[in-house]
Structure formats: C-alpha cells, structure tokens
Amino acid sequence: MYDSTKARAVLAGAALLVAAVATAQAATVNRTLSVRALNKTMSDGQRVTFWVFGSGGMMGGGTLPGPVVELGVYPEGISTTDTLNLTLNMMMAPQEAAPYNGHTIHLHGADVPTAEDGVPETGAPVNGDTYTFTPTREMAGSYMYHCHVHTVKHLEMGMYGALIVRPKDAAGNWLNQITHEPATAYNYVQNYVFSTVDPAYHSATGDAIVFADYNPRYFLINGNEGRSASAPASSLSAARNSRVALRLIGLHSTNGTFSIKDGAGNAKPFTVYVQDGRAYAAPETKSSLDISPGQRFDIVFTTPSTAGTWYPQIVYKNLRDGAAFANGTVYGRVTF
Amino acid sequence: MKHLVRGAVAWLLICLATSATAATRNYTLYITSGSIAIHGGGGATLAAWGYTDVAGSPKFPGPLLEANEGDTLNVTVVNNHTLPHNFLVKGLTTDTTSILPGGSRTYTFTAAAAGTYLYYDTLNNAVNREMGLYGAVVVGPPDGSNRAWTNGPAYDFHRTWVVGEMDKPRWNDVAGSGGTVNTNVYKPNYFLINGKGGEDGMADSATTIDGGVGQTALVRIVNGGQFSHSLHFHGNHVQVLAVNGVRAAAPYKQVDVINVAPLGTADVLFPLNQPGSYPMHVHTAQMETANGVYLNGVVTMINMR
Numbered sequence: 249m250y251d252s253t254k255a256r257a258v259l260a261g262a263a264l265l266v267a268a269v270a271t272a273q274a275a276t277v278n279r280t281l282s283v284r285a286l287n288k289t290m291s292d293g294q295r296v297t298f299w300v301f302g303s304g305g306m307m308g309g310g311t312l313p314g315p316v317v318e319l320g321v322y323p324e325g326i327s328t329t330d331t332l333n334l335t336l337n338m339m340m341a342p343q344e345a346a347p348y349n350g351h352t353i354h355l356h357g358a359d360v361p362t363a364e365d366g367v368p369e370t371g372a373p374v375n376g377d378t379y380t381f382t383p384t385r386e387m388a389g390s391y392m393y394h395c396h397v398h399t400v401k402h403l404e405m406g407m408y409g410a411l412i413v414r415p416k417d418a419a420g421n422w423l424n425q426i427t428h429e430p431a432t433a434y435n436y437v438q439n440y441v442f443s444t445v446d447p448a449y450h451s452a453t454g455d456a457i458v459f460a461d462y463n464p465r466y467f468l469i470n471g472n473e474g475r476s477a478s479a480p481a482s483s484l485s486a487a488r489n490s491r492v493a494l495r496l497i498g499l500h501s502t503n504g505t506f507s508i509k510d511g512a513g514n515a516k517p518f519t520v521y522v523q524d525g526r527a528y529a530a531p532e533t534k535s536s537l538d539i540s541p542g543q544r545f546d547i548v549f550t551t552p553s554t555a556g557t558w559y560p561q562i563v564y565k566n567l568r569d570g571a572a573f574a575n576g577t578v579y580g581r582v583t584f
Numbered sequence: 585m586k587h588l589v590r591g592a593v594a595w596l597l598i599c600l601a602t603s604a605t606a607a608t609r610n611y612t613l614y615i616t617s618g619s620i621a622i623h624g625g626g627g628a629t630l631a632a633w634g635y636t637d638v639a640g641s642p643k644f645p646g647p648l649l650e651a652n653e654g655d656t657l658n659v660t661v662v663n664n665h666t667l668p669h670n671f672l673v674k675g676l677t678t679d680t681t682s683i684l685p686g687g688s689r690t691y692t693f694t695a696a697a698a699g700t701y702l703y704y705d706t707l708n709n710a711v712n713r714e715m716g717l718y719g720a721v722v723v724g725p726p727d728g729s730n731r732a733w734t735n736g737p738a739y740d741f742h743r744t745w746v747v748g749e750m751d752k753p754r755w756n757d758v759a760g761s762g763g764t765v766n767t768n769v770y771k772p773n774y775f776l777i778n779g780k781g782g783e784d785g786m787a788d789s790a791t792t793i794d795g796g797v798g799q800t801a802l803v804r805i806v807n808g809g810q811f812s813h814s815l816h817f818h819g820n821h822v823q824v825l826a827v828n829g830v831r832a833a834a835p836y837k838q839v840d841v842i843n844v845a846p847l848g849t850a851d852v853l854f855p856l857n858q859p860g861s862y863p864m865h866v867h868t869a870q871m872e873t874a875n876g877v878y879l880n881g882v883v884t885m886i887n888m889r
Contacts, residue, residue, distance in 0.1 A: 459877075501867075568846070
C-alpha cells in the first residue's frame with residue numbers, strides 16, 4: 249500500500265537536508281604558515297640547517313616537511329566548493345640577502361590565477377601574502393606547496409609540504425577515499441614526501457657555483473632518513489585485509505623509483521588512481537613506479553590475510569644513468 | 585572499353601593523390617665547430633659543434649626537420665669538422681656509418697609514423713652529442729593537417745622544445761680544444777631549452793606557449809642531453825599524447841609534470857584555458873641555474889590572453 253504521508257515526510261526531509269547542506273557545506277580553510285630555522289643532526293653526525301614551514305605562529309616551531317594542508321571537494325551535483333586561504337607569516341622568518349630575500353608559497357599543481365602562483369618573476373607578491381585555491385571535484389588528489397623565491401636554494405632548504413585535496417560527502421564530512429569514486433576507498437592513509445639533501449646547498453647563499461652541481465648526501469621520506477628496513481622513515485600498523493593509501497609526493501631533485509616489498513624482497517602490486525591531482529580513466533596496477541621531481545601519485549594496496557610486514561620504499565637515482573645513490577634507498581614500513 | 589578508360593582514369597587519380605601526399609624532402613646539414621652563447625647571469629660562451637643548415641655558421645640545436653607521414657627524407661650530412669661524425673634518427677634510421685672529415689653521406693628514410701623524433705650523433709660516447717650535435721624531427725599526418733596524427737587530437741599551433749645540458753669545464757672546454765673527455769664524470773652546469781637558458785628561453789617566441797584562451801598548443805619535447813628533465817607546467821595541466829613514440833589512447837592522462845629521459849621524447853597537448861602568465865621549468869634544483877646563478881636553465885613562459 250502506498251503511504252502518501254510517509255512519502256511526503258521523506259520528501260520534506262530531503263528538502264530540509266538539501267537546504268541544510270547548501271548552508272553547511274562550503275568551508276573556507278584559513279591557514280597561516282610561518283618560516284623557521286630547524287637544525288637537524290644527520291645519521292653521519294653532520295648538522296644541517298633547514299628552513300621549514302610551521303603553523304605555530306610567532307613562538308611555534310616548524311617541521312620538515314611543513315604541516316599538511318587539507319582542502320575538501322564535494323560530490324557531483326553540489327555546486328559550492330571549499331576555498332583555501334593560505335597566509336604566509338614572515339615574522340622572524342630566516343631569509344637570504346637581497347635579491348633573494350623574502351619567501352612565497354607556490355601551490356604546485358594547483359590551477360590558480362597567476363597572482364596566486366607564488367612566483368615573484370611573474371608578479372606574485374613576496375612576503376606576507378595570502379594564497380587562494382578553490383579546487384573542483386575533479387581535482388581530488390595530492391599536491392604540494394613550496395617557496396618559489398631563489399628556488400634552487402629555498403626548496404632544497406626544506407620549504408615544502410603536502411597539500412591534499414580530499415573528497416567530502418554532501419554534508420561536508422571527510423570521505424576516506426582518494427577521489428569520489430568508491431573504488432578509491434581506504435582504511436589507512438599516509439603521506440610519503442620524498443626529498444633529497446645536498447648539505448653544500450644549505451650553507452651556500454646568493455649566486456654560488458655550488459648550485460651548479462647537485463650532490464645529495466641525505467635521502468628522506470617525510471624528513472627522515474630511514475636507511476634500513478629496521479629503522480624506517482615512516483611506519484604504519486594496519487589491519488589485515490585492509491586498504492592502505494599512500495600519497496607519493498616528489499619534492500626530491502633526483503630520479504626515484506618507488507616500490508613495496510615484503511621481507512623477502514618480493515615486489516607487491518599497488519594500484520595508481522591519481523597522478524598530479526587528476527584521476528586516471530583506468531586505474532593502473534604496478535609493482536614499481538618512477539617518480540621524478542614535482543610528480544605526485546595516489547596509490548592504494550591491500551594488506552594480506554596473514555600477519556606480516558611490507559616495506560614501501562624509494563630508491564633515489566641519479567639523473568644521468570639511473571644508477572642508485574649510495575645510501576639512496578629509504579624505507580617505510582607497514583605491519584599487519 | 586568504356587570501363588577500361590574509367591578504370592585507367594581512376595588509377596591515374598589514385599596515383600596523383602598518392603604523389604600529392606607523399607613528398608620527397610631534401611635537407612642538407614653541415615657539421616661545423618664554433619661556440620654558443622648562454623646569456624644572463626652565469627652566462628658564458630661554450631665550445632660547441634653543431635648540425636647547421638648553412639655551411640660555416642654553428643647552430644644549436646640542429647635545424648628542425650619537418651615532414652608528413654609517408655614522406656621520403658634525404659638528409660645529406662656534410663662533415664666540415666676535423667673529427668668523424670654520423671647522423672641517426674632514433675626510431676627512424678639505423679645507419680650509423682661514420683662520415684670522415686671532409687666527407688658527406690646521404691641518409692634516406694621514410695617518415696614512418698606521425699610523431700616526434702630525436703636526431704643525433706651516436707659516436708664518441710656522448711661527447712659529440714654533448715657538444716651540440718642533436719635536433720628534432722617532427723612528422724605530421726599525411727594530409728599535413730594540424731593534428732598530432734591521422735584522426736588524432738587537433739591543435740592550433742605547435743612548439744618544439746629541444747632540451748639538454750652541457751658541462752662546460754669538464755666536457756665542452758676539453759673537447760673543444762682537442763682534449764680527451766673523462767666521460768665517467770659528468771657535472772653539467774648549463775641547462776638549455778632550444779639552445780637558450782633562463783630569460784632568453786622565457787622571451788623566445790619560438791619556445792613560449794603564447795596564444796589566446798580557447799586555443800590548443802601541441803608541444804613536442806625531445807631530450808638530447810644526458811640528464812633526465814622533469815618539466816613542470818605552472819598553474820596548468822597538459823594532456824600526455826605520446827611518450828618515446830608510443831601513442832596514448834584518449835582520454836589522455838592530465839599531468840603538470842612530464843619527465844623526459846635522456847634520448848627520450850614526449851608529445852603533450854596544452855589547452856589554453858585561462859588568461860595569465862606562468863613559467864614552465866625543470867623542477868630539479870640545479871637545472872634552474874647557469875653555473876649556479878639563478879634564474880637560468882630550462883625555463884620558458886606560458887602566456888595566455
């Protein structure tokens with residue numbers, strides 16, 4: 249029997265929901281990043297000065313990489329969008345001398361107007377500016393932010409972080425998916441920010457011949473060396489039969505090959521859903537992935553039904569012949 | 585009889601149509617020694633050898649060779665240099681016979697498949713290439729239309745980017761003065777797009793993506809250098825049509841970084857979709873400098889009106 253009263257109630261409820269959604273969903277994400285010096289003692293005992301982003305205001309410290317910035321995008325049929333307002337606070341920021349003084353934030357991979365691109369040479373203001381990004385739902389995926397002043401030095405100094413565009417549901421709740429496709433759902437997610445360090449770049453200033461020759465000595469994931477499987481740069485404890493998403497973000501200045509290996513060294517398959525913030529029409533299952541400077545990939549793999557440990561890892565390689573650097577393998581770890 | 589005549593006329597038309605599309609293109613390249621200048625901060629003059637289209641005047645990169653699919657190319661290479669050289673189009677030719685100083689050789693080949701190719705000198709363990717002996721071959725569809733290939737994606741204008749790098753103190757200076765290069769050590773300090781660095785590349789209208797919103801540019805990239813080049817397009821995504829001559833199928837991947845390996849090629853489609861000015865540069869730290877001086881290296885501009 250058709251219950252018209254109930255149907256009307258459901259319809260009214262739906263209308264209410266739509267009205268509520270229309271007012272509740274659009275978020276403005278206001279974040280402020282400061283710049284701080286950070287001294288790190290590396291595995292060989294050498295002390296290296298980094299410049300890093302932090303969100304702690306005047307007294308707060310910064311981290312390598314900088315804080316993760318997340319921004320939501322909505323399902324089909326929802327017209328409003330989140331807007332990121334990322335403000336650069338220059339108080340107490342370490343700087344180079346002119347003409348390379350000051351800093352900017354470049355939203356790498358974000359399709360933004362020229363004025364929001366963070367490039368001094370194309371007219372973006374340096375110091376204290378706010379950078380705005382309003383992605384559309386097709387732009388879910390991984391991006392990065394970094395300083396674009398005297399980039400050869402400032403990027404290398406550690407002025408970078410992950411910028412993640414994540415799907416939300418119609419009510420504005422985060423979805424544990426890479427995109428709005430349910431096939432990209434995950435139970436666990438981690439960022440893997442890849443970077444390399446040539447200590448000579450960190451002590452050089454201005455225009456120096458040292459910048460003509462890149463000799464990385466430290467190889468990082470998420471700011472950590474992770475030189476052995478037993479002392480990984482990043483670790484995760486996941487349930488068996490669960491889906492683990494990794495956001496691979498290339499802030500290194502060499503070539504690199506990513507893979508996931510078990511304890512016996514066998515490569516495990518993973519599926520790439522998104523590259524450079526754009527979903528593949530057909531996801532690609534791979535056992536290794538070359539990642540060059542500036543690239544990002546969003547991948548998912550499934551943990552097995554038996555207990556064990558896998559090691560997501562990157563082998564950093566030189567730009568000439570792809571030979572691996574000494575100490576150039578950096579390990580992550582996933583136990584299940 | 586009437587049928588025969590009609591048949592003969594049809595056959596004649598087919599022949600005419602065939603001869604109209606498949607052309608023979610003759611190029612002469614002179615190998616000569618000289619120098620190239622890198623302008624801007626950190627700039628210098630580098631010893632170089634080049635394929636040129638005018639005898640006596642060095643050019644880097646070598647002249648762009650253009651053809652349509654099915655065309656026959658006769659490339660006569662005249663060696664006006666003091667060392668042996670050759671000419672290979674990767675993916676199109678196989679003849680690597682040396683041309684002795686003072687000699688010449690004609691390489692005849694068919695432009696087999698529409699796409700982007702690299703030509704270079706394969707001799708002397710990359711030293712000859714380092715000195716500037718490379719360039720691009722671009723092949724369009726048989727009808728010469730503005731499409732990447734027959735029934736492929738259409739474009740309004742195209743650019744060809746020849747990228748590479750040079751190690752002045754250890755390779756160019758040594759080879760240019762007749763010495764023997766230690767090829768185990770390669771630390772390039774100049775990074776070039778179409779033979780230019782930095783603001784020269786950003787101002788070179790043959791290199792910049794420059795047009796009106798709504799237009800589409802086809803960008804053909806060849807890497808004649810010995811380093812991988814990871815090209816980053818600011819504020820925009822490109823569609824990847826082909827990598828190393830392997831065509832992709834639609835819908836094409838959209839990326840803001842394309843990595844081109846040494847001796848590799850890539851074809852990307854750039855839809856001009858917003859007004860503004862954006863840089864395109866290689867994202868590797870050192871490649872944004874000339875001998876360590878910023879801003880230089882592999883960089884150009886995207887200017888949309």
